[in-house]
Every structure is written in structure tokens, then in C-alpha cells.
Amino acid sequence: MGHSQADKARSRERILNEAATQIRDKGLDALSIGSLMQQVKLTHGGFYGHFASRSDLIAAALEQALTLGEASARASRDPDKPVSVNSLVRSYLSRSHRDQPKSGCAIGALISDVGRADEQCRAVMEPHIEAFIAKVAETLGDDGDSGAIVAVSAMVGALAISRVITDPKRSDAILRTVRDAIVAMASDQ
Template identity: 85%
Template structure:
């Protein structure tokens, strides 16, 4: 790879990293190409040397954000302890996770935005949702993924609702109620 190709690859990586951070923090619609390029100290016109369109950038940044969220969750797990539903749910439905959409699960942070986005973005997120369901089903020890679908839907929904509520006690109650219900459901298995 020539010098200019290496520079271009580094610039693209900077753009993607900043875009992924911005969309996790503020959502898909808040991403401004001009503001993004200014943030990474590149020209607005230079954007099109890296991406064909804003949609292509958002899809690529979304993929990066989803992988980063998964990597963060994986790094937080104790490799010496077997995964169990209680640990997973307590971590996902925690105050720390609620209060850090920039570094937490990108599904939880962006589910509503992606639901309204174009087919390209929905296609990017879909396999990550399926993977999350499969992981929860495996943790449940569930051959039928019905409980995992219910648990993932409840966790993502509770996380989103808890981030909207301005009353912290009420927000905590949403997290606690769903967390306790999923753990109880798992112990009934």
C-alpha cells in the first residue's frame, strides 16, 4: 500500500471511529457530515473520497458501533466464570450501562433510530440482534429461543425506557423490575 493509500485508510478509520462515537451518543440523525469532518480535521469535500454517501457512512459507523459494544460486553465478562443469565441481565440492566450509551450496547442506544432508518442500516443491525438472542438462548440453555426473544426485547426496551425517564428512582425501578422478572423467568426453567 502506497503512502497516500495508507493515509487514506487512516483518515477513513478516524472518520468511522468519530462517526460511531457520535451516533452512539446522539443518534443517527444527529450526524452532520460537515461537523464530523471538522472534528477529524478533514475537509467536507474530502468525505466523498471515503464514502459514496451519508447512508454508506452511517451503515459503516453503525457496524463499528455494534462491534465496539459487543467487544465492551465481552471484555467486562469474567473469563473464569461461566456465563449465566443473572450475570448477563444484571450487567445489561445496570445504572452504569444506562448512564453510558456512548460505550454500552449500540443496539440499546440505537434501536429506535435504526427502526426508522433505511434498509441498509436495518440490515446492519439485524444480525447483531439475532446474535444477541442466540447468546441469551445459549445462556438460558434454551433450545427454543422464545424466552431469549422475550428477554432481549425486555432488556433493550427497559434500557431505552430507563434512559428516557428523568426521575432516577423511576428509571432504576424499570431496570430492577425487568431484571428481576427475567432472572425469575430463568430460574423457573
């Protein structure tokens, strides 16, 4: 008996959600089709009913990871309060964000991987980076976007570096230093 289109869509969504979690946690290259399909309790052969290739899966999983990360950030904000530079930066450059790459911002988790990836993956991430810059520019009240480019670059870089540093105090200091610098930059504008 065949599967309905709704069943197929649900299976694809399960595959994408698991793949998105895995790539945020371990990176693009660590994604294994066999173990992914086993994780979602589907056959390896069934993969090709959903994706033409591993590259197509990675691009779709990257989009899913970026979208889920953005939704998570929106959900963590108080909808009754406007987003301030301070709240945005404190949330992004926090210990909890640093310590949970598989549920946080996919840009911060995957920027280096995507920088080395194929054009398809870079094309998936690029509009999300531009949207992040635009959101920060709006929050900063930046008429252009030069301050937002600096802030986003500093936040993503600090998050990535803080995840590499093994000394918790030094890692916290990196987050705190960049957080304070961005808040100070915003108050100077």
C-alpha cells in the same frame, strides 16, 4: 504528495470511530458530515474519498458502533467465568450502561432510530440482534429461542425506557424490575 493506503485506512477508521460514538450518543439523524470531519481534523471534501454518501457512512458507522459495543461487553467480562443469566442481565440493565449510551450497546441506543431508517441500516443491525438473541438463548439454556426473544426484547426496551425517565429512582426501578423478572424467568426453565 498523495496519501498511502495505510494513511487512508487510518483516516477511515478515525471517521468511523467518531461517527459510531456520535450516533450512539445523539442518534442517526444528528450526524453531520461537516462537524464529523472537523472533529477528526479532515476536510469536508475528503469525506467522499472514504464514503459514497451520508447513507453509506451511517451504515458503516452503525456497523462500527455495534461491533465496538459487542467488544466492550466481551472485554468487561471475566474470561475465567462462564456468562450467567444473572451476570448478563445485571451488566446490561445497570446504571452505568444506562448512563453511557455512547459507549454501551448500540442496539439499545439506536433501536428506535434504525427501526425508522432505510433498509440498509436495518440490514446492518438485524444480524447483531439475532446474535444477541442466540447468545441469550445459549446462556438461558433455551432449546428454542422464545425465552431469549422475550429476554432481549425486555432488556432493550427497559434500557431505552430507563433512559427516558428523568426520575433516577423510577429509572432504577425499571431496570431492577425487568432484571429480576428475567432472572426469575431463567430460574423457572
